[in-house]
Structure formats: structure tokens, C-alpha cells
Amino acid sequence: MTVVGLLRKAVAFEVGMWRSLGRWVRRRPDVPAGADAFPYASAVTPVLWTFVVLSAIEIPLVDWLLPWRSARIALLVVGVYGLLWMIGLLASMKVYPHSVGDGGLRVRSGSSVDVSVPWEEIAAVRVRRRSVEGSRTVVVEEEGERRAVSVTVMSSTQVDVELRTPLVLPLARTHGRPVTELRLAADDPAALVRRLRAGLAGHAARDEAARTDAAARADGDAR
Incomplete structure (x- = not known):
């Protein structure tokens, strides 16, 4: 796959994450009308929630430990983004079940x-x-x-x-x-x-x- 193809795939994946998060918040799973849904995420859900909780703890801890304001702000942005990304990954598996x-x-x-x-x-x-x-x-x-x-x-x-x-x-x-x-x-x-x-x-x-x-x-x- 070319660099352009990889970038397109990465952008599509990123957009899909945020859309999934929005669907999850609104409780709108992508299941066709009249179809039966079959989830598949139970095995990975505890693992993802563990990472989410650890990331949520890490964000204020890093902010408290670092003395440099610019570094704290940068890592805060990165930490919040990573936290939302993991929640979005979990959301994508919840709102797009088999059907x-x-x-x-x-x-x-x-x-x-x-x-x-x-x-x-x-x-x-x-x-x-x-x-x-x-x-x-x-x-x-x-x-x-x-x-x-x-x-x-x-x-x-x-x-x-x-x-x-x-x-x-x-x-x-x-x-x-x-x-x-x-x-x-x-x-x-x-x-x-x-x-x-x-x-x-x-x-x-x-x-x-x-x-x-x-x-x-x-x-x-x-x-």
C-alpha cells in the first residue's frame, strides 16, 4: 500500500472513531431496520476499560508531577485525546455489531x-x-x-x-x-x-x- 493509501486509511479510521463515539453517546447502533444484532466485544471490553481508567488516572498525575507549564499543557492535550480515542475504539465495537x-x-x-x-x-x-x-x-x-x-x-x-x-x-x-x-x-x-x-x-x-x-x-x- 502506498503512503497516500495508508494516510487515507488512517484518516478514515479516525473519522470512524469519532462518528462511533457520537453514535454511542446518542445510543444509535448501526443496525438495519428489522435485523437482529449480535455483539462481539465482550472479550475485549474489560481490557479497553482498564486502559481508559489508567489513562484517566495518568492525566492529572502527569499534570501534578511536571513543573513546566508548556509541557503540562501539551501532555494534557495528548492525554485527553488518547483517552477519547480509546473510548471511541470501544464505542465503535459497541455501535457496529454483526447483524x-x-x-x-x-x-x-x-x-x-x-x-x-x-x-x-x-x-x-x-x-x-x-x-x-x-x-x-x-x-x-x-x-x-x-x-x-x-x-x-x-x-x-x-x-x-x-x-x-x-x-x-x-x-x-x-x-x-x-x-x-x-x-x-x-x-x-x-x-x-x-x-x-x-x-x-x-x-x-x-x-x-x-x-x-x-x-x-x-x-x-x-x-
């Missing part, structure tokens, strides 16, 4: 990951707890012709979504290469899998009804 609705599954990770998978592209779903190497949010794993993308929380995922055909997802780390499986973290993986299976069954029933209706109309026209 399941009429169109299928929408996978989120804060404001930086937004992947929609329609029902017709989902072959199977299952609960499977995995540990993922590294600390990146998005990890791509390849095994032969298969390519899996993990959207992790605390280097782990709990739900596997097997795709019907290889699918190109809007994730930079895939470099435009199609993937065959999507893995994601969820606070209640069993509930998410139940909802997805119910949605798949409903989608299959609607498709069958539509085919039956189309066949009936075709038969009527032929007569």
Missing part, C-alpha cells in the same frame, strides 16, 4: 470492517472456536485451493460461515482474491448460528415457493 436480516449476514468490526454476505452465498454455518495467530483484526489463511478470512476479537473466532462459491469480499487483506470461508467472533455464537440457520431455512422456503409459483404461471400460460 442478520432479510438480506443475509452483515459482519462488522468497529467502523473498519463491513462485509455483507447474502443468503444465497451461504452454504453452512457452525460454532467452532479457533485461536488465530497474530494480533490483526483481519487474518487470511490459505490451505490448497481454500482461503479463509477471520475477523477476530482478541485473536479468536467462534463462528464459521462456509460460502457456497468463492466470493470476493471488500477486505484489503484479501487483495481481491476470492475466499471460501468467513470466520468471525461473537459473544453468543450459538445464538448467531441458530439465527443464521433459521434465515437459511426461510430463504430456501421462499425460493421454493417462488419457483413453484413461476412454474404454475408458466403452466397456466401454456394452457
Whole structure:
């Protein structure tokens, strides 16, 4: 990625943080009308709150210890900014949950990951707890012709979504290469899998009804 691309990504991430903070304050999670939300941030929430509390303690402590006014002001600005940034990171994970609705599954990770998978592209779903190497949010794993993308929380995922055909997802780390499986973290993986299976069954029933209706109309026209 070029320097300009990295800067654009950093700016987009920063803007997303502040928007998330605003949504959190106003209690307006980004969940489509009629969709069910599935959070994923419970494992990382205590860690982030620990950093927030320590930062809040550090700000007045540094201000009290430093004798230089200019340094105190500079570090106060940096400290407050860092505190708000961490709260914004937590907010982004709270206001952008995964969701399941009429169109299928929408996978989120804060404001930086937004992947929609329609029902017709989902072959199977299952609960499977995995540990993922590294600390990146998005990890791509390849095994032969298969390519899996993990959207992790605390280097782990709990739900596997097997795709019907290889699918190109809007994730930079895939470099435009199609993937065959999507893995994601969820606070209640069993509930998410139940909802997805119910949605798949409903989608299959609607498709069958539509085919039956189309066949009936075709038969009527032929007569």
C-alpha cells in the first residue's frame, strides 16, 4: 500500500472513531431496520476499560508531577485525546455489531470492517472456536485451493460461515482474491448460528415457493 493509501486509511479510521463515539453517546447502533444484532466485544471490553481508567488516572498525575507549564499543557492535550480515542475504539465495537436480516449476514468490526454476505452465498454455518495467530483484526489463511478470512476479537473466532462459491469480499487483506470461508467472533455464537440457520431455512422456503409459483404461471400460460 502506498503512503497516500495508508494516510487515507488512517484518516478514515479516525473519522470512524469519532462518528462511533457520537453514535454511542446518542445510543444509535448501526443496525438495519428489522435485523437482529449480535455483539462481539465482550472479550475485549474489560481490557479497553482498564486502559481508559489508567489513562484517566495518568492525566492529572502527569499534570501534578511536571513543573513546566508548556509541557503540562501539551501532555494534557495528548492525554485527553488518547483517552477519547480509546473510548471511541470501544464505542465503535459497541455501535457496529454483526447483524442478520432479510438480506443475509452483515459482519462488522468497529467502523473498519463491513462485509455483507447474502443468503444465497451461504452454504453452512457452525460454532467452532479457533485461536488465530497474530494480533490483526483481519487474518487470511490459505490451505490448497481454500482461503479463509477471520475477523477476530482478541485473536479468536467462534463462528464459521462456509460460502457456497468463492466470493470476493471488500477486505484489503484479501487483495481481491476470492475466499471460501468467513470466520468471525461473537459473544453468543450459538445464538448467531441458530439465527443464521433459521434465515437459511426461510430463504430456501421462499425460493421454493417462488419457483413453484413461476412454474404454475408458466403452466397456466401454456394452457
